[in-house]
Amino acid sequence: MTVTVTDQATRPAVVSIHDVPANRRRGGDIRTLLSPATVGAKSGFLGTLTLAPGEIVTEHWHPYSEEFLYCVSGSVTARLDGEHTTLPAEHGLLIPIGMRHRIVNEGGETAFLVFHLSPLAPRPDLGHVDTEPLPQS
16 A cells, blocks of 8 residues: 555554665665655654665664664674674664664574664754765675
């Protein structure tokens, strides 16, 4: 189902992972399903991250939002302000506001995660601060 502007914030909305394009700007396959742009959300956004073995999400931080990560399958390593933390399947991780983080799939299977960020930044362009470029293949 594709949500139209007239649907936004007036009723519950269901969005499939297949309804939104992949964003690969920071690495991996990031899909934002529920957001101000897709469904008129007012307090945060939710999406998925798929990382093949060896893929990364480059380091960045959020000046206004906490990030909640839940690893559905596979396993990833999160570098949080320089410290490494393993996030295996069926585990969640809270990344506090302002904490630099980078996600790496060092395992042999594809990792699938769900993320939520809240509260929203005052403007979308203020939501992320990138601290490293995406490596060139």
